[in-house]
Amino acid sequence: MSRPIGVAMLGCGTVGREVLRLLTDQSEELAARVGAAVRLVGVAVRRPRRHPEVPAELLTTDAAELINRDDVDVVIEVIGGIEPARPLLLAALRAGRGVVTANKALLAECGPELYAAADAAGADLYFEAAVAGAIPLLRPLRESLAGDRITRVTGIVNGTTNFILSAMDSSGAGYAETLEEASALGYAEADPTADVDGYDAASKAAILASLAFHTRVTSADVYREGIAEVSAADILAARQLGRTVKLLAICERVVDASGTESVSARVYPAMIPRSHPLATVAGAYNAVFVEADAAGALMFYGQGAGGAPTASAVLGDLVAVARNRVAGGYGPRESAHADLPIQPMGDTPTAYHVSLEVLDRPGVLAQVAQVFADHEVSIMAVRQTGRTPDHVPACGAGANLVIVTHCAPDAALRSTVDKLAGLDAVRDVVSVMRVEGEVT
Numbered sequence: 001m002s003r004p005i006g007v008a009m010l011g012c013g014t015v016g017r018e019v020l021r022l023l024t025d026q027s028e029e030l031a032a033r034v035g036a037a038v039r040l041v042g043v044a045v046r047r048p049r050r051h052p053e054v055p056a057e058l059l060t061t062d063a064a065e066l067i068n069r070d071d072v073d074v075v076i077e078v079i080g081g082i083e084p085a086r087p088l089l090l091a092a093l094r095a096g097r098g099v100v101t102a103n104k105a106l107l108a109e110c111g112p113e114l115y116a117a118a119d120a121a122g123a124d125l126y127f128e129a130a131v132a133g134a135i136p137l138l139r140p141l142r143e144s145l146a147g148d149r150i151t152r153v154t155g156i157v158n159g160t161t162n163f164i165l166s167a168m169d170s171s172g173a174g175y176a177e178t179l180e181e182a183s184a185l186g187y188a189e190a191d192p193t194a195d196v197d198g199y200d201a202a203s204k205a206a207i208l209a210s211l212a213f214h215t216r217v218t219s220a221d222v223y224r225e226g227i228a229e230v231s232a233a234d235i236l237a238a239r240q241l242g243r244t245v246k247l248l249a250i251c252e253r254v255v256d257a258s259g260t261e262s263v264s265a266r267v268y269p270a271m272i273p274r275s276h277p278l279a280t281v282a283g284a285y286n287a288v289f290v291e292a293d294a295a296g297a298l299m300f301y302g303q304g305a306g307g308a309p310t311a312s313a314v315l316g317d318l319v320a321v322a323r324n325r326v327a328g329g330y331g332p333r334e335s336a337h338a339d340l341p342i343q344p345m346g347d348t349p350t351a352y353h354v355s356l357e358v359l360d361r362p363g364v365l366a367q368v369a370q371v372f373a374d375h376e377v378s379i380m381a382v383r384q385t386g387r388t389p390d391h392v393p394a395c396g397a398g399a400n401l402v403i404v405t406h407c408a409p410d411a412a413l414r415s416t417v418d419k420l421a422g423l424d425a426v427r428d429v430v431s432v433m434r435v436e437g438e439v440t
Contacts, residue, residue, distance in 0.1 A: 002035060002036040002326045003036065004036055004037040004038070004039045005034060005036050005037065005038045005039065005073045005074060005322045005325055005326070006039055006041040006069075006071040006072045006073045006074070007023070007038060007039065007040050007041060007072070007073070007074050007075075007076060007318065008040075008041060008042045008043075008044070008066045008067055008069070008072045008074070008075050008076070008097075009040065009042070009043045009044070009075075009076045009077075009078065010044045010063050010066075010067075010075065010076065010077045010078065010079050010085070010088060011044070011045065011077065011078040011079035011080070012043050012045050012051050012053075012054060012078070013078065013080075014306075014307040015078045015102060015129075015307050015310045015311055015314065016043070016078040017053055017307060018307040018308050018310070018311030019076060019078065019311045019314050019315065020040070020043070020053065020054065021311075022311055022312075022315050023038065023040050023315075026315075030315075030318075030319065030322075033319050033323075034319055034322040034323055034326060035323065035326045036322065036325075036326050038318070038322055040058060041058070041069065041071050041072060042058050042059075042060055042066045042069070042072070043058050043059055043060070044060050044061065044062065044063035044066050045059060045060075045061065046061065048060075048061065063084070063088050064088065064091065067088060067091060067092045067095070067097060068091070068095060072097060073097065073098060073322070073325050074097060074098040074099070074100060074318060074321050074322060074325070075088075075089070075092040075097050075098070075099050075100070076100045076101075076314060076318065077089055077099065077100070077101040077102070077103055078101075078102055078103075078314070079103070080102075080103055080105070081103070081105060081106070082105060082106055082109055082110065085101075085103055085106050086106060086110055086113075089101065089106070089114060090113065090114065090117050092123075093114065093117040093118045093121055093123045093125065094117050094120070094121055095121070096121045096122065096123050097123060098123055098124040098125075098126070098321035098322075098324065098325060098330075099114075099118070099123065099124065099125050099126070099321075100126050100127070100129075100314055100317040100318050100321060101125075101126075101127050101129075101130065102127070102129035102130055102310055102313070102314055103127070103130060104127075104130040104131060104200070104203040104204050104207060105203050105219070107127055107130055107203070107206075107207050108202070108203035108204070108206035108207055108218055108219040108222075109203075109218060109219055111206075111207070111210065111216070111218070111334075112216050112334075112336075115333070115334035115336075118333070118334075119333055119334065122330055123330065124320075124321045124324055124330045124331050126317035126320060126321055126331065127207070127317070128313040128314075128316055128317050129310045129311075129313035129314045129317065130204070130207060131157060131204045131207050131208060132155070132157055132204070132286045132288060132300070132302070132304045133286065133302070133303050133304040133305050133306065133309040133310045133312075133313060134302050134303050134304075134308075134309030134310065134312045134313050135286060135287075135288070135300050135301065135302040135303075135304060135313075136300070136313075136316070137208075137288055137300045138207070138208075138211060140290075140298075140300070141153075141208070141211040141212055141290070142211050142332055142335070143332060145290070145292055145295060146332075146335075147294075148292040148293060148294045148295050149253075149292060149293040149294070150212040150213065150253070150290060150291070150292045150293075151252070151253050151291050151292060151293065152250070152251070152252045152253065152290075152291040153208050153209070153212050153249075153250070153251040153252075153288060153289070153290050153291075154248055154249070154250050154251075154278065154288070154289045154291075154436070155204075155205075155208065155248065155249045155250075155278075155286070155287065155288035155289065156246055156247065156248065156249075156278055156281050156285075156286055156287050156288075156304075157200075157201050157204040157205070157208075157249045157286055157288065157304060158195055158198075158200050158201045158204075158247060158286075158304070159187065159283075159284030159285065159286060159303075159304050159305045160182060160187050160188050160189075160192060160195035160196065160200075160284065161195055161196060161198075161201070161226075161227050161247040162246065162247065162281065162282070162283065162284060162285065162286070163182050163185075163187045163188075163283050163284045164178045164179055164182050164187075164188075164196070164227065165227060165230065165235075165244075165245050165246060165247065165269070166282040166283055167181060167182070168230070168232060168235050168245075169235050169238075169239070169244050169245065170282075172232055172235070172236070173232065174231065174232045175227065175228065175230055175231065175232075179192065179196065187284050196226050196227055196228055197224075197226035197228065198224040198225055198226040198227075198247065198267045198268070199219075199224065201224075201247060201249045201267045202219050202222040202224045202249070202267045203219050203222075204249055205217075205222045205249035205250070205251055205265050205266070205267055206218055206219045206221065206222050206265060208249065208251050208265075208288070209221075209222075209251035209263055209265040210336070211335075212251055212253075212290075213251070213253055213263045213338055213340055214335045214336055214337050214338035214339075214340075215263050215336060215338050215339055215340040215342075216336045216339070217251075217263060217265055217342065221265055221342045222265040222266060222267060223265070223266040223267065223268070223345040223348075224266070224267045224268070225267065225268035225269065226247075226269075227247050227269050229431075230245060230269050230433075231431065233355075233430070233431065234431050234433055237353065237355060237402065237431070238271045238353075238433075241271065241353070241404070242273060242274055242275075243271040243272055243273055243274060243279075243435070243437070244271070244272060244274055244279050245269055245270070245271055245272075245433070246269070246270065246272055246278060246279070246281075247267065247268070247269050248267065248268065248269070248270050248272070248278075248436060249265075249266075249267050250264070250265070250266050250267070250436070251263070251264070251265050252264045252265075252348075253340075254343050254348065254349075261338075261340055262340055262341045262342065262343040263340045263341070263342055263343060264342075264343045264345075264348045265342070266345060266348065268434055269433060269434075270433065270434040270435060270436040271353055271433055271434070271435045271436070271437075272435075272436050272437045273437040273438055276289075276437050277289055277299050281301065284303075284304070284305065285301065285302065285303060285304060286301070286302065286303070286304025286305075287299065287300065287301040287302075288300045288301075345410050345411075346409060346410050346411030346414075347409055347410070347411065348409065348410050349407040349408065349409060349410075350407060350408075350410045350413065350434050350435075350436075351380070351404070351405050351406060351407045351408070351413075351434065351435040351436075352403075352404070352405045352413045352416075352417070352432060352433070352434060352435065353402070353403075353404050353431075353432070353433045353434070353435050354402070354403045354404075354405070354417060354420070354429070354431075354432050355400065355401070355402050355429075355430040355431045355432075356368070356400070356401045356402075356403070356420060356426050356427075356428070356429055356430060357398055357399075357400060357401075357426070357427040357428040357430055358398065358399055358400075358401045358425050358426050358427060359397065359398055359399075359425045359427065360397040360398050360399040361397070361425070363425075364401075364425040365382070365384075365401070367423060367425055368401065368403070368420065368423070368425070368426070369382075371416055371419045371420055371423070372403070372405070372416055374419070375408075375412045375413075375415050375416040375419070376408065376412060377405050377406075377408040377412055377413055377416050378405065378406040378408065379403055379404075379405055379406070380404045380405055380406050381403070381404040382401070382402070382403050382404075383401075383402040384399050384400065384401050384402075385399070385400045385402070398427060400430070404435060405435075417429060417432055
């Protein structure tokens with residue numbers, strides 16, 4: 001065997017503790033897989049007294065000193081966030097250390113800078129754990145499908161929001177009480193903003209789009225909406241249409257009428273058919289649906305968060321980087337050769353489900369339909385329900401009008417909804433939700 005591979009770990013929270021456990025429990029197997037012993041030589045934390053699980057001789061508060069030690073070959077980063085992870089990982093890469101990270105926010109924000117540092121030093125940068133936890137997803141996109149042309153990636157990549165929406169669908173409860181349940185069960189953080197407002201999913205969408213379409217996509221390029229406005233009525237409306245509501249990360253290669261290609265990356269709650277593979281993904285699980293020219297449709301499913309699942313992905317990357325060190329080479333580099341433009345959300349084709357409270361009188365449907373026609377939005381289906389009882393005066397009679405559109409540019413659909421809100425015959429735009437799946 002070659003000399004031992006020295007590993008430094010930055011951070012030791014939920015994921016870090018599981019990485020430590022796996023390194024200890026599987027040391028002999030890891031050595032056999034790598035072709036050299038894998039030894040943890042240091043763990044950098046802010047408060048050493050809070051980490052009795054780490055041997056005292058391994059603990060340090062000086063992360064910068066640790067990554068520059070001569071016996072460090074690979075740096076595992078499980079701190080999270082942009083700072084201080086960014087300068088530490090840049091320093092590690094520039095020193096030729098292999099880097100394994102689970103930091104989706106850092107990759108989505110500063111990925112190009114990290115890739116450039118890795119390329120310049122001939123160092124490895126692996127990040128399978130950054131998206132969808134234990135699910136082997138990024139390596140298939142980066143390596144297994146490297147010879148194919150990926151056209152679309154659609155995923156449920158945030159377990160907290162999927163738990164909330166799944167619970168709302170099964171129980172009929174509202175958003176607020178379901179979020180409270182998710183918090184009580186430990187699925188939602190004390191501050192759930194990053195999850196429920198879509199920031200977490202947007203970071204992951206940026207990483208997926210970058211890999212799938214060989215184009216640099218940052219979190220700022222991803223259109224984002226969260227689930228806070230999803231109501232029990234929206235969930236019921238979806239059910240009546242044979243659909244369910246999921247927070248989707250959608251990364252798509254879009255080709256316009258002239259043949260020009262661009263990349264659309266977006267995150268929002270959407271109705272999808274219950275027959276779609278993603279519709280059955282319940283609880284805190286993740287799943288990603290990949291469509292490619294030659295491979296066709298592929299589904300990746302599993303636990304997308306948690307200490308042990310994420311640590312599993314980290315260890316997989318560690319083995320890959322360590323093998324490269326033993327062999328004297330390094331793994332795949334960044335592939336951004338396509339350099340496609342990012343399509344603005346307003347130009348992206350989507351479909352809408354629009355629920356309106358309208359006056360129940362002749363001519364209203366024609367007025368509403370004319371607004372859609374004026375904005376060149378085609379209507380796929382219309383349903384009217386909930387007529388006011390006969391004893392209510394005619395001038396006060398109302399009805400619920402539900403309209404599902406065909407695909408149109410999102411800007412045209414937004415303008416349509418704005419115009420509808422101003423009609424005298426429309427009392428209220430109750431809800432607007434995008435529809436994905438079978439609608440074209």
